[in-house]
Amino acid sequence: xxxxxxxxxxxxxxxxxxxxxxxxxxxxxxxxxxxxxxxxxxxxxxxxxxxxxxxxxxxxxxxxxxxxxxxxxxxxxxxxxxxxxxxxxxxxxxxxxxxxxxxxxxxxxxxxxxxxxxxxxxxxxxxxxxxxxx
Amino acid sequence: xxxxxxxxxxxxxxxxxxxxxxxxxxxxxxxxxxxxxxxxxxxxxxxxxxxxxxxxxxxxxxxxxxxxxxxxxxxxxxxxxxxxxxxxxxxxxxxxxxxxxxxxxxxxxxxxxxxxxxxxxxxxxxxxxxxxxx
DNA sequence: TGTAAACCTTACGTTAGGTGTAGATTATGG
DNA sequence: CCATAATCTACACCTAACGTAAGGTTTACA
Numbered sequence: 001x002x003x004x005x006x007x008x009x010x011x012x013x014x015x016x017x018x019x020x021x022x023x024x025x026x027x028x029x030x031x032x033x034x035x036x037x038x039x040x041x042x043x044x045x046x047x048x049x050x051x052x053x054x055x056x057x058x059x060x061x062x063x064x065x066x067x068x069x070x071x072x073x074x075x076x077x078x079x080x081x082x083x084x085x086x087x088x089x090x091x092x093x094x095x096x097x098x099x100x101x102x103x104x105x106x107x108x109x110x111x112x113x114x115x116x117x118x119x120x121x122x123x124x125x126x127x128x129x130x131x132x133x134x
Numbered sequence: 135x136x137x138x139x140x141x142x143x144x145x146x147x148x149x150x151x152x153x154x155x156x157x158x159x160x161x162x163x164x165x166x167x168x169x170x171x172x173x174x175x176x177x178x179x180x181x182x183x184x185x186x187x188x189x190x191x192x193x194x195x196x197x198x199x200x201x202x203x204x205x206x207x208x209x210x211x212x213x214x215x216x217x218x219x220x221x222x223x224x225x226x227x228x229x230x231x232x233x234x235x236x237x238x239x240x241x242x243x244x245x246x247x248x249x250x251x252x253x254x255x256x257x258x259x260x261x262x263x264x265x266x267x268x
Numbered sequence: 269t270g271t272a273a274a275c276c277t278t279a280c281g282t283t284a285g286g287t288g289t290a291g292a293t294t295a296t297g298g
Numbered sequence: 299c300c301a302t303a304a305t306c307t308a309c310a311c312c313t314a315a316c317g318t319a320a321g322g323t324t325t326a327c328a
Contacts, residue, residue, distance in 0.1 A: 007325095009274065019275085024316060040324055041275055057244045060237070062194075064314075075251070080258065090255045093248055100245045103194070104238060110191045111234045114227055117209070121224045124214065143304065153305080154287060174294055175305055199285070 004034040004043030011044050015052035022052075028065055030055060030072055051076065061099055071096075138168040138177030145178050149186035156186075162199055164189060164206060181210065195233055205230075 012019045025031045026042075031051050033042035054075055058068045074089045146153045159165045160176075165185050167176035188209055192202045208223045 007274075018317080020317065021315080023277095057240070060196075060240065061244075066314090086255055086259045086262065090252065090259060093252045093255065097245065097248050097252065100241055100248065104241050104245070106191070106194065107234055107238050107241070110195075111231065111238070114231050114234065118224065118227045118231065121220055121227060125220045125224060128220065141304080142306095152287080155285085157307095158286060 004045050006044040006046075006048070008033075008042050008044070011048055011052070014049055015056075017052065025052075025055065025065070028069055030065065030069055047076065058096075061096065061103065138179050140178040140180075140182070142167075142176050142178070145182055145186070148183055149190075151186065159186075159189065159199070163203055164199065185210065192230075195230065195237065 006014075008019045008022055012022055015022075022031065026033075031048055034045050034048070035043045051072065054072065055065075055068055058071070059065075063071075071092055074085070074092060077085070140148075142153045142156055146156055149156075156165065160167075165182055167182070168179050169177045185206065188206065189199075189202055192205070193199075197205075205226055208219070208226060211219070
């Protein structure tokens with residue numbers, strides 16, 4: 001019968017963040033406890049963890065917490081019963097897909113550069129050190 | 135004979151940043167003009183642009199400007215004549231390669247999630263709208 | 269029931285990464 | 299030579315995203 005089995009400490013540990021960060025996110029409306037006993041200890045369910053994960057991912061994409069605020073619900077709302085928002089959600093998701101693809105491209109380019117540099121360095125390093133197998 | 139043909143305005147435009155940011159980076163030691171006429175206008179060469187690009191890439195990797203400060207020189211020093219640093223440079227480059235790969239992985243996972251969400255949304259959207267071809 | 273760990277609120281502090289602005293100086297085309 | 303656009307220095311200011319600290323409350327467990 002217990003709804004919400006996780007307290008803020010455990011949630012923070014699992015999501016690799018701090019309880020203060022979770023408090024902060026709550027103030028911004030990014031996340032909230034599923035229940036509070038009396039006026040006290042926040043209790044969370046698994047979804048809270050998933051939200052934190054999603055927030056982290058979106059941050060890495062370069063979104064500010066304010067921007068995340070605007071889209072996070074779309075990921076967790078009951079899509080089947082919210083017909084009206086679907087088109088909008090779809091647009092936003094496609095938009096983010098585009099961003100992700102751009103970043104993957106960018107990282108891939110950076111990766112190629114890095115590898116080129118590494119090869120170059122290795123060559124120089126080999127030339128400068130005595131060759132043990134010759 | 136002109137060494138340094140680019141002024142800060144052009145550099146900023148090309149690198150999609152502001153001249154104030156370039157000033158700021160200069161104060162941090164991330165970048166500097168190749169020459170200054172008298173005590174005035176900073177003049178840059180192509181390398182300055184490349185540095186800004188590299189800084190952007192490293193920022194996207196999650197490095198702070200302070201961390202970037204510590205590695206940026208390695209990308210632009212004359213490697214051939216700085217034998218002693220090669221091993222260290224190689225380590226750092228490999229380290230960054232690992233980070234890039236991790237991020238690409240993470241983004242790919244996020245991408246898959248997004249696509250799954252999009253498919254789901256599309257299905258719901260199709261169901262909710264009249265089918266024109268049937 | 270006692271107590272220690274975990275949690276609560278409130279309020280102020282901090283750091284990174286810039287941006288704004290004023291007032292002077294420099295460059296450049298006519 | 300003059301206008302004006304671009305730069306210069308220097309300092310103050312800003313926001314986001316937390317962190318720290320104080321002092322009180324809840325909860326789990328013996």
